Amino acid sequence: MPDAVLRAENLTKRYGGITALEDVSLSLAAGEVLALLGANGAGKSTLVKLLSGNILPDGGSIAIGGEGRHLTSPRMAFEAGVATVHQELSLFGSLTVAQNVLIGREERGRFGHIREDASLRRTEALLAEIGVPDIAADARVGTLSLAQRQLVEIAKAMSFDPRVLILDEPTSALGLTDVHRLLTVVRGLRAKGRAIIFISHRMEEIEDIADSVTILRSGRKVGAFPRHSFTRERALELMLGETQQQLHAVPPPPAPPDSTPPILQVADLRLDGRLNGVSFDLRPGEVLGLAGLEGQGQKDMLFALFGLFRRGLRGDVIIRGQARRASRPLQAIAAGLAFIPDDRKNMGGFMFLPIAHNVTITILNRLRRFLFLDSRQEKAVVSALIRQLAIKCSSADAPLGSLSGGNQQKVIAAKWLAFERDIYLFCDPTRGVDAGARETIYATIRDLAAAGKGIILYSTDMVEFPILCSRVLVFRGGKIAGAVSGAEINEESILALSFRDTGTVAA
């Protein structure tokens, strides 16, 4: 292929004893969107980091525009025309959007001083070009939502005017509308002749956008085919290495009978402008979904229940008949709540600590014999959970940070499964999680429901509501705009409620 913009050959990367990537080759032409698929820990991000000069390969070569490159720093990759949006965002919270986007490439005046005005205008133009003019170029990134930050990150990558754009799970934190917006941007870039590597665990997106698909498993390339010969089943089989039983076939857990007394009652919960009077009940055995567009208060709702707001919360939270509104997580935990966060890096796990210590942090008191921890019991608990959730790790003593994103997410779930609670608050638990692990988490949620726990699920992935929830509350403007239950739960009905006031329903 003489027209390959990017060609990688036999890339290999080892971390200590672990081989994260072995002998992977790929090539990418101008105007092509190459989707990279693989289970968690398959090596996708490792490949991305190699191509973006963040890490050095142990073997193999990279050529860009036909020219062999030894990328020893991100800067060299930028200079070679490769811009990357990493799985973990790399923005500066205290700088403005413009300062972030143009970092290192600001407009400068005669004395080498930065011309803030010109930089601002250039950023505004860039944002408009990629179709997100609603983000203010002079806003501090720290004040933006996760979705907005993701778009800023893309603008930042685009500001290099790269030949190759790499997007590592850009949609994992985005709601449906933002995903559509992003895919539109990607299509536009493809039309301009950019070569794009796109990583996602959501099959619909792959089917929507990819021109070709490369599949990784355990660090090896196990398949590559053009869009037209791609099928979900084939991809899953290659990714996971075994024929999958029919996914999604299991029906959602049945709604508990109306006569069951609620385990949790929320009445008129308010939080300055973010929650404007939310009321609902949760019954034992019920999986209650919180849906709606990004940032309509669903996440605040979970945070509020778990005591993450120290002040300003009003209204009632009643658990098993007792008023248990929490202003610190400890109170919420005491009231029987568990919380599985989406932001695993900042809220989920201790990255430097062993997996085992992460899992048992919530049950230290249970593991205590007199003054000391019972290490045998601890080991038993941990290995059972590692097996139950199929966590891929070299040992329970490995630091959490050495796992792939999806496996980290499983460890965080394991931590709360170890600590049995009555009510589980899942906050986008499958963000960045591969299809296999996703099934595991779904199964876990169903099991919890079957065991009579109350479950509240917030998700950015609308596919999850019909297969998990018996009832879904749709949020809009910090209020419940409506509820759907049973067979009525589907994308259309949820979106209809999300948009009801404006009357427009997005595709």
Add this chain to the structure above:
Amino acid sequence: QSLTDPASLAQCFVKATADTPMMAAKHKAGPYKIAFSNSLYGNNWRTEMLNIASAYVKQPDVAQHISSFKIFNSGNDVSQQISQIRSMILSGYDAIVVDAASPTGLDSVINQAVKQGIVVVAFDNTVGTLKAINVNEDQTEMGRQWAQFLVKQVPANKTILMVRGLAGATVDNDQVDGAKSVFKDHPDLKLVEVYGGWDVGTNQKVTADALATHHDIGGVWGTEGATGALQAILQVHAPLVPMTGESDNGFMMLATENKIPATVIGQSPALVAVAIRAAIATLSGQSLPQSANVPLTALTTDEMKPDVDYFPKLPGSFVTNISIPQCGVHIPVTDVVK
């Protein structure tokens, strides 16, 4: 009056060297406005010194000369002390008494003060400028007298452990120069030098270290903080050897108790009183040596009397020589320990 009587002044303020010039200022009618610019504070010596300063200016024969007396503390910050002295210049003091944070750093501001007609007297940590009167105890002589005591007591071919003070400090260098001028005539004595930082704990630590590596120590030349050196010797049951030290209560108590041949001569915290006296005398028209030394008094173990020379009821860190009789400075111990 005794404070400004030339004969008694001559007895107290001895020219540092034969060619030290005499200094006089324009006579002013009293009572005087005097400021005291102190640098470091927060160790025992300085605490006693500050208490002595406050007590001395209240003694009736002194108080009559003084209309106001104010203490400024800058800590060991030269810049701070310069700015305090500048602010004293602004306030129209007649005299400034200084214990300097740096031997050279205050020179230009002191020159400015003198140019404004202010009498400046530095003591303890004195200053380089010739415009100020320096009052001190002769540290070189002190080091020499300690060494002379030791060379008489220590048998030949032994090692003398010199537990010096703070590296780089002028006083430390002077004391050691004085000592070495004696030791150089006794080449048979080996010298080992360590820095004890004028601090009991550090003295004890470095002495213990030295005792561990040198087994033929026949005498310890110690200064301020030698209590620690003595304790180290007692602690490791090393032979009790002749020692020197400054007038630390603890050192004197241990020396008398263990009958260790020792001599103490100490930098007296009452120097501040002598300096105040110098300021008053100069303002009232007397002339004094530009660089004056106060006569030293040495005490050996057999001369030390409890409750007179040392105070068994007071802390070991108490500096005992709170009076300088040669200069007419008598401070009751109750004024120093409150």
Add this chain to the structure above:
Amino acid sequence: MSATTDLQPGRSGPRLSAAVRRGALPWLILAVVYALCVIASADFLTWHTIRLQLIQAAFIGLVAIGETLAILIGHIDLSIPWTITLTGIFATNLYAAHPHEWVAFGAAIGIGVAVGLVNMLGVYVLRVNSLIWTLSINLMLQGLTLIYTNAAAPTTVVPPAAKFLALGMVGEIPMAAVLWAVCAVIVIGALRFTPFGRAVYAIGSNELVALVSGIRLGRVYAAVFITSGVMAALVGLLLSGYSSQAYLGMGDDYLLPPVAAVVIGGSRLAGGEGGYGGSIAGAMTVILLEAMLITLNVSQGEREIVFGAILLALAFLFLGRSRR
């Protein structure tokens, strides 16, 4: 400073597992420094000399208990020097007035707890950076001590128990070292095998996650800073016993050497990694380094250069590296 370190390359380093590196290297460093000492003077081979160093190391080591805990939760305690001095002076004075051992030790513990609580108030409740807060507290304690000693000069009466703990011997082994060993076993045990230890590491790794996981942050902070305060206060009493007196400035040498001991001991300054085992070796290393330089009999200037350079070389070669 959290977990995206995998973005960054270029940290090949020695091919040892992190645990081995952190556990064994401090002792290796100690061995190297000890060998240097022996080269400087053969006397370092005698038990007599070693014993003296051991007593000194015990003082640093005891203080380093609190410092290790503080560093493990991602903070630092620089209020130790004047906690030592204030305790030394106040507790011995009190003992002189009321000659019961428990009065002195009770006062020391009281001061330690109070200082710890104030530090916890600033660092945990008000969330002030610990470096600057504890340093300010140190300054205030200094002022407090000066105000107090101006009104009441320190005494020479030192509780015999303090003297015994500082200078006494159990056979050939100094009592201070025995005390140190006992405390060390307790701390290491607490860090490794108790929920408290887990909580300490958890907070040092990521405080927010610790909070969300239901750790009682306030209690752990209080325990850590109170331990640090009490250990400093205890060492204040021991030092009074060692010198048979308490005096102003007696704690001045305890500002950064304990931190150096912890860092040479392999704990990460940002928290979450390390332990007290290494700090033991670190404390001895710091003391031996000083002793060696004193033995070498070089000028103060050269000594400072060599001390700084060696410490830097140790930090550079093995440990104390930031994750950045």
Add this chain to the structure above:
Amino acid sequence: MSKMRDRLGEHIGPLCCAIGVIAVVALYAAYQPAILSAFGIASLANASVTLALAALGQTVVLMTGALDLSIGSEISLVNCFAATFMGDGTTSIVLVVIASLLIGVLAGAINGVVVAYGRVAPLIATFCTSFVYAGISLTLRPQPGGSIPDSFANLLTGNWGLLPFSAVLLLLAVLVIWLPVFRSRLGRFILAYGDNPDSAFASGIPVRRVGMAAYMLAGLFAAIAGLFLAAETTSGDPSIGNVYTLNSLAAAVLGGVALTGGRGSMIGPILGAILLSIILNVLSVVGISAFWQDFIEGGILILVLGLAGIRLLRAQSWTSLLGRSQS
């Protein structure tokens, strides 16, 4: 509205310091009106400039999320060097000034190499180098002394009417060093690196060189401070800089610089330095005993830090509260 409150929150440190400075100067003037004379103003300015320069240097390093415990030793080093080698001629003065600045930058570069390339934690690295620099000063000048020509001394410490030359020096340092740096990419990189080092690396910022540059700038500011001290004291003293290490940190923090990096201004540390420097003076003037000085100084620090903390306590969510002290 809330944006304005945000702005106010950001500038609360400098604002508090400014109010503090005004209050303290007013108190001073009430006890001693002559302080507002040309001589008095020069005294205040001279007393504050060294610490202000040291605090500026410290701030640059703090903004990268590191800290510099060697600033005091760097000041002493340059001070001793200048006092030892500066002769009376103009050429000698110019040469020694240039050499002094280079020494400061070099000392900073060594810190930078150890921290940025050697990966030694800043606290321990600069703690070690501070011993090295102090040792060199002590070897250079075992005891205080040396000399500085009057022409140079007057150039830096005199005054022109009500305008003290020391203030001009500080202004020049800000105009010639601080502003150009923080109006250029280097300044942006320093802030970005302090905000998030991993992101900085992934964004292609030459992180090591930025770390180096910050320490070199700190060394440069320290060198100017050392030169000014040499002019003020017309001599060299190997321990003269000691007080500036921790005081520079305190001044920066008082001025609202975050020790976690990524934030800081130039005006805050300068005001913090002025406040810290003249407070001691004022305590003496007002007649407060030495024994209370440390207590009151510490108390003021704790009060200011505590007030900032109480402001933080009003944070609505735990994530923002714990996220802030984390980083």
